[in-house]
Amino acid sequence: MIVGKAVNRVDAExxxxxxxxxxxxxxxxxxxxxxxxxxxxxxxxxxxxDLDEAYKVPGVVKIVTCFDVPDKQFPTPGHPWSTHxxxxxxxxxxxxxxxxRFYGDDIAAVIAEDEIAATRALKLIKxxxxxxxxxxxxxxAMKDGAMAIHEEKPNNVxxxxxxxxxNFDEAIKEEGLIKVxxxxxxxxxxxxxxxxAGSYAYMESxxxxxxSSTQIPHIIRRVISQALDCGMGKIRVIKPYIGGGFGNKQxxxxxxxxxxxxxxxxxxxxxxxxxxxxxxxxxxxxxxxxFFIESYVRKDGTFxxxxxxxxxxxxxxxxxxxxxxxxxxxxxxxMYPVGAIKGDxxxxxxxxxxxxxxxxxxxxxxxxxxxxxxxxxxxKAGFDKVQFRRDNMMQVGFVDPFTTIACHSSGLDECITRxxxxxxxxxxxxxxxxxxxxIRRGVGMAVFCYKTGVYPIALETSAVRMxxxxxxxxxxxxxxxxxxxGADTVFSQMAAETLGFTLDKVNLISTQDTDVTPYxxxxxASRQTYxxxxxxxKTALSLKKKICEFAGYMLNRDPSDLDIEDNNIVHVGTREKxxxxxxxxxxxxxxxxxxxxxxxxxxxxxxxxxxxxxxCFAEVEVDIPMCSVKILKIINVHDSGKIINPQTARGQxxxxxxxxIGYGLYERLIIDPKTxxxxxxxxxxxxxxxxxxxxxxxYDFVEPEDPSGPYGNKALGEPPVIPVAxxxxxxxxxxxxxxxxxxxLHPQRLFEEFSKAGLIK
Amino acid sequence: xxxxxxxxxxxGKVRENYIDPRASLSDLLRGEEHLHSIKHGCDVGECGxxxxxxxxxxxxxxIYMAIWAEGKNITTLEGLSxxxxxxxxxxxxxxxxxAIQCGFCTxxxxxxSLPIIESDEEFTRDEIKKQVSGNFCRCTGYDTIVTAIExxxxxxKAERAKK
Numbered sequence: 001m002i003v004g005k006a007v008n009r010v011d012a013e014x015x016x017x018x019x020x021x022x023x024x025x026x027x028x029x030x031x032x033x034x035x036x037x038x039x040x041x042x043x044x045x046x047x048x049x050d051l052d053e054a055y056k057v058p059g060v061v062k063i064v065t066c067f068d069v070p071d072k073q074f075p076t077p078g079h080p081w082s083t084h085x086x087x088x089x090x091x092x093x094x095x096x097x098x099x100x101r102f103y104g105d106d107i108a109a110v111i112a113e114d115e116i117a118a119t120r121a122l123k124l125i126k127x128x129x130x131x132x133x134x135x136x137x138x139x140x141a142m143k144d145g146a147m148a149i150h151e152e153k154p155n156n157v158x159x160x161x162x163x164x165x166x167n168f169d170e171a172i173k174e175e176g177l178i179k180v181x182x183x184x185x186x187x188x189x190x191x192x193x194x195x196x197a198g199s200y201a202y203m204e205s206x207x208x209x210x211x212s213s214t215q216i217p218h219i220i221r222r223v224i225s226q227a228l229d230c231g232m233g234k235i236r237v238i239k240p241y242i243g244g245g246f247g248n249k250q251x252x253x254x255x256x257x258x259x260x261x262x263x264x265x266x267x268x269x270x271x272x273x274x275x276x277x278x279x280x281x282x283x284x285x286x287x288x289x290x291f292f293i294e295s296y297v298r299k300d301g302t303f304x305x306x307x308x309x310x311x312x313x314x315x316x317x318x319x320x321x322x323x324x325x326x327x328x329x330x331x332x333x334x335m336y337p338v339g340a341i342k343g344d345x346x347x348x349x350x351x352x353x354x355x356x357x358x359x360x361x362x363x364x365x366x367x368x369x370x371x372x373x374x375x376x377x378x379x380k381a382g383f384d385k386v387q388f389r390r391d392n393m394m395q396v397g398f399v400d401p402f403t404t405i406a407c408h409s410s411g412l413d414e415c416i417t418r419x420x421x422x423x424x425x426x427x428x429x430x431x432x433x434x435x436x437x438x439i440r441r442g443v444g445m446a447v448f449c450y451k452t453g454v455y456p457i458a459l460e461t462s463a464v465r466m467x468x469x470x471x472x473x474x475x476x477x478x479x480x481x482x483x484x485x486g487a488d489t490v491f492s493q494m495a496a497e498t499l500g501f502t503l504d505k506v507n508l509i510s511t512q513d514t515d516v517t518p519y520x521x522x523x524x525a526s527r528q529t530y531x532x533x534x535x536x537x538k539t540a541l542s543l544k545k546k547i548c549e550f551a552g553y554m555l556n557r558d559p560s561d562l563d564i565e566d567n568n569i570v571h572v573g574t575r576e577k578x579x580x581x582x583x584x585x586x587x588x589x590x591x592x593x594x595x596x597x598x599x600x601x602x603x604x605x606x607x608x609x610x611x612x613x614x615x616c617f618a619e620v621e622v623d624i625p626m627c628s629v630k631i632l633k634i635i636n637v638h639d640s641g642k643i644i645n646p647q648t649a650r651g652q653x654x655x656x657x658x659x660x661i662g663y664g665l666y667e668r669l670i671i672d673p674k675t676x677x678x679x680x681x682x683x684x685x686x687x688x689x690x691x692x693x694x695x696x697x698x699y700d701f702v703e704p705e706d707p708s709g710p711y712g713n714k715a716l717g718e719p720p721v722i723p724v725a726x727x728x729x730x731x732x733x734x735x736x737x738x739x740x741x742x743x744x745l746h747p748q749r750l751f752e753e754f755s756k757a758g759l760i761k
Numbered sequence: 762x763x764x765x766x767x768x769x770x771x772x773g774k775v776r777e778n779y780i781d782p783r784a785s786l787s788d789l790l791r792g793e794e795h796l797h798s799i800k801h802g803c804d805v806g807e808c809g810x811x812x813x814x815x816x817x818x819x820x821x822x823x824i825y826m827a828i829w830a831e832g833k834n835i836t837t838l839e840g841l842s843x844x845x846x847x848x849x850x851x852x853x854x855x856x857x858x859x860a861i862q863c864g865f866c867t868x869x870x871x872x873x874s875l876p877i878i879e880s881d882e883e884f885t886r887d888e889i890k891k892q893v894s895g896n897f898c899r900c901t902g903y904d905t906i907v908t909a910i911e912x913x914x915x916x917x918k919a920e921r922a923k924k
Contacts, residue, residue: 008856015864016852018798018838022865025797116783192899194802194810194865243800243865244899276803484863484900647859654902655862683807683897691890691903 003497003711006647009489010503011241011482011510020241023213024273027200031269032061034261035118037108037125038282039100042134042351042676043149046098046107050126054110057124059117062265065108066096069260074227077320077356078216078250080459080521087458090158090318092150095227095257100129101149101316102351103676104281111261111270134676138290138311138348149316149349158314158347159322165333165401171305171340177296180377184369185742187668188288188313191358192688195243196279201258203267207234208259213242215249215483216522217512227256228263235259239512245483246659247357248284250524251319280681284356285669287324288313291369293332301383301391307342308332310366312355314347319356322347323457328366334400334611335370335449336392351676353669357524359656360718363450364663364725368743371446371726376739385730386416386425389447394611405451405609409714411639411702412447412613418700419445419617422635428619432734438624441632442735446726447615452715453527453606460527460606462535463518466495466543468598470589472567472582473505474543479520480532482510485717486648487528491536493644494529494711498540500564501581518601526612526715529644533710535604543600550596551584608708612715614638616660616723620731624759627750629665629732635698636720642705642712649716653699656720662689664725665744687746769830771796772840780827787811787822789830790837798838798868802897809896812869813837819873821895836875838868850916851878854909862900870896874910878917886911 014020039046049065075089082088096106108125112118135141135149141156148154172179199212208228214220217239225232242249258272274282292309312325322345329343360367378385390413398407420426428443435441453460465477476495482488492506499506509517520532544564551569552559555578563572569579588596619633636653643649666687670679680686705712725743732750733739738757742749754760764779771794778793790796790813799822802808806824813822814836841849851871854860861867873893877884884892889910890903898906 006859009859009861011864012856012861013848015861015867016855016871017842017846017848018796018868020864021797022800024801029792192897193863194808194897194899195800195863196802241864243802244863246899276805276807484865486862651859651862651901651905654904655900656902658902659899682805683803688897688899689902690894690897691907692894694890694903697902697904 059113166340193244198273200271324362328362444731640716641714660724
C-alpha cells in the first residue's frame with residue numbers, strides 16, 4: 001500500500017535545491033515591465049489624466065488608462081462557470097475602472113522598458129477625480145439614501161438570501177426553553193502567501209499566452225476570454241510552481257489586465273508582478289462578517305431552535321460575493337442539526353479592498369461565531385461544554401435538508417476524546433475554577449464540520465490523462481494544481497496504488513498548461529484529493545485495463561486473469577509473475593504487428609460530498625494587566641477519513657493551525673476610517689505569525705474510511721484553520737470569565753473587554 | 762545610469778558583473794547570475810525569502826546594494842549542492858522532515874539556518890526559532906522547519922566531535 005504512507009513530497013528536492021521554477025524565474029529577461037496606477041481615493045470617478053510628464057520618462061513604452069480599455073464588465077471568481085444565467089458570477093469590474101470603488105482601485109497602467117522607468121512614470125501621472133464620501137461599513141452602505149457603489153445594486157446589497165427549515169416561530173413556544181443571544185464579529189485578514197500575485201503574458205500566432213501564479217489555470221483562461229471578449233481557444237494559461245495561494249489565487253488577479261497589455265504592444269512579453277503592498281490591498285481579503293445568533297435550548301441540553309442573521313462586508317467588487325456568507329449560514333445549520341432553524345444573510349458592497357476566497361471559505365467566520373456562542377449557551381445554562389457538543393453534533397446518517405449533503409462517516413467523538421486527553425481537560429476544568437490574580441489559565445475547545453468540494457452547489461468535474469512510457473512508467477497530466485499543499489504527491493501515490501506501479505514509475509507533470517492538461521477547476525474547497533482523486537482512480541483503472549489487455553495479447557491469455565503488482569503483470573489469483581510492465585510497454589510501442597500507444601483519459605463528474613470533522617483543544621495563560629494571551633498547549637484532531645500521506649497531512653494541519661492562531665490572536669487589516677486607505681499593507685505592520693509566535697503544535701488523526709472518498713479520504717486542506725480561533729477565545733473565557741465576541745484578541749480589544757468586566761481598573 | 766563593475770565571489774567562483782549602482786544584490790544574483798533560489802516576497806527586508814550568506818553572515822539580499830558586494834564572498838542555496846548536484850544534509854533534512862510545502866520560503870530558511878548548523882554552540886529549539894525569526898512561512902506553521910534545523914545541527918556537531 002503506497003496510499004497511507006508518509007513518503008516524501010515528489011517536488012521536495014526541486015524546491016530544496018532551488019531548481020523549482022516559479023513564475024518570476026521563467027520570464028524572459030527582455031520582458032517589458034507593467035505597473036498599475038491605483039487610486040488614492042476610496043470612492044469617486046476619474047475625470048481625466050495628464051500623462052505628459054509620465055511619457056517624458058525615458059523607457060516608457062505605453063500608458064493605458066481606464067478610458068482606453070474595452071467597455072466590458074467581467075467576473076473574476078474561481079468558480080466553475082454556470083451555463084444557467086441566474087447562477088452566473090457577477091460581472092462588475094473592467095480591466096481598469098473609471099468609477100473608483102476603493103482606495104487602491106486599478107485606474108491606469110504603464111508599460112516600460114524597465115521597472116525604474118515604469119515606477120517613475122507612475123508617480124508623474126496626474127489624475128483628476130470627482131470624489132465622494134467613502135462608505136466603509138456595511139451599516140453605512142445599507143442606510144437609506146446611501147450612494148450606490150455599483151449602479152446595478154442601488155442599495156449596495158450584492159445578494160440577500162434566507163432559509164427556514166421547520167417552523168421556528170412554533171418551535172420557540174415550547175415550554176421551559178432557555179434563550180441565548182449573541183453578536184459575533186470577525187476581521188478582514190490577508191492570505192499572506194509568500195509569493196506575491198503576478199504573471200507575464202505574450203502573444204504567439206495571434207494567441208495570448210499568460211504564465212501566472214494561480215490556483216485555477218483553466219478558470220483563468222475563461223475569465224480572460226470574457227474580459228477580452230475573445231474565444232477561449234485564443235487564450236493559453238500556464239501555471240508553474242507557485243508560492244502559496246490560500247484562496248487569493250482562486251481569483252483572476254493580474255491575468256486579464258496582463259493579457260490586455262501584451263495585446264496593446266504587439267504581443268511583446270509584458271510582466272505584471274504585484275508588490276507586497278499591492279498584494280495586500282489590490283488582490284483579495286477574507287470577508288469580515290458580523291453574526292447575530294439566537295438559540296433556544298431545552299433544559300436537557302438539546303437545541304430546540306436557532307436563528308442567525310449574517311452580514312458579510314464585500315468591499316468594492318463582487319468577486320466570490322455571496323457564496324462565502326451563504327456557506328457560513330449553511331455551516332451554522334449543519335454542525336448541530338435542529339428541527340427549526342432560520343438563516344438570513346446579506347453581502348454588502350463597501351469602499352474597501354475586495355474580499356474573496358480564503359482557506360475554508362466563510363467557515364472560519366461562522367466557526368468562530370457558532371463555537372463562541374455554544375460556550376455562551378453552556379455558560380448561561382450550566383451545561384458541560386464537551387457533553388453539550390457531543391449531544392448535539394452531527395452524526396452518521398445526517399442529511400442536510402437544503403444541500404442534501406450526507407454525513408457518510410464520523411470520527412468526531414474520538415477526535416474529542418483525544419483532544420481532551422491531550423490538554424488533560426477534566427483536571428484543568430477543576431483546577432482553573434475560581435482563579436484570582438493577574439495571571440490566569442484556562443482551557444477551551446471548538447469543533448467543526450466542513451464539506452469536501454462544492455457539489456451540489458456548483459459543478460464538480462475533473463479529468464486526468466495518463467500516458468504509458470516505453471519503460472513501463474507513466475506520465476500523469478492533470479488540470480488539478482499543486483499550490484504547496486502536496487497535491488502532486490498524493491495524486492502520485494493514488495496513481496501508483498491503483499496502477500500497481502511503484503511510486504518511481506509515476507511522473508506527475510506539475511505544470512498545468514491549458515493547451516495540454518485536461519480540464520479541472522483547480523485547487524480550492526479542499527476538493528482535489530476527493531474529486532480529482534476520483535478522476536485519478538478512474539483513469540488509472542482504465543490505463544491498467546489497457547495494459548492488461550495488451551499483456552493478454554502478448555501472453556495469449558484472458559486479460560481478466562491478469563493484474564499489475566510492483567510493475568509486473570501477474571496472475572490475478574496466484575500472483576505468478578509473467579512479464580514486466582516495461583516489456584509490455586516496449587512491445588506495445590514498437591510491435592510490428594500490433595503497435596498500440598497506450599494511454600487513458602477519463603473525466604469524473606462528481607455527484608457526492610462528505611463532511612470532514614474535527615476539533616481544537618487549547619490551554620492558555622492570560623496576563624490580565626498586559627492584555628496578552630500565551631498558548632500553553634494546543635492540538636487539532638481531525639477526521640479527514642483515510643489519510644493518504646501522513647507527512648503532508650501533518651503539514652496541512654500545522655499550517656492551518658498557525659493561520660488559525662493568527663486569526664484568533666493577531667491578524668487584521670487596519671483601514672483608515674476616514675479615507676479607506678489600508679494602513680498596514682506590509683509584513684511588518686500586519687501581524688503575520690512568525691516562528692516565535694508559534695507554540696508547539698499538537699496534531700492527531702482519527703481515520704474512519706469514508707465510503708464516498710476514492711481512497712476513503714475526505715477534505716483536509718482547509719479545515720485545520722477553522723476551530724483554532726474559537727478554541728482560543730473559549731480558553732480565554734474559561735480563564736477570565738470574559739466572553740470576547742470579536743477577534744483577533746489583540747491587546748487593545750482585551751484591554752477594553754477586561755476594563756468593561758472590571759478586571760482592569 | 763552608468764553601470765559599475767562589481768567583483769565578488771559567488772558560490773566559490775570569482776564573478777565580474779557590470780550593474781546599475783541602484784540595483785540590489787538580489788537583482789544581481791537573480792538578473793545577472795540567474796540564481797533563482799533567491800526569492801522576492803516583499804523587497805524591503807521583511808520576509809527573508811531572499812536570504813544569502815555574505816562573509817559568514819546572513820543578509821536579506823533585497824536590501825543589500827549590489828555595489829556593496831565588491832570583494833565579498835557570497836553563498837546562495839545553489840552553492841550548497843556539490844558540483845555533481847548532490848544536495849547538502851540541511852536540504853535533505855528539509856525534505857525528510859516535511860519542512861517544505863509551497864517551497865517559496867525554503868531557500869531563505871535554509872540559508873538562515875547555516876550559521877546555526879555550522880556552529881559548535883548549543884541551540885535550544887527556542888534559540889533556533891530566534892535565529893530564523895526574520896523568515897516568514899505561511900504554509901508549515903514552522904514546526905518541521907525548526908526540527909530540520911535542529912536535527913542537522915545535532916548531526917553536524919556529532920560529526921565534528923568524531924573528527
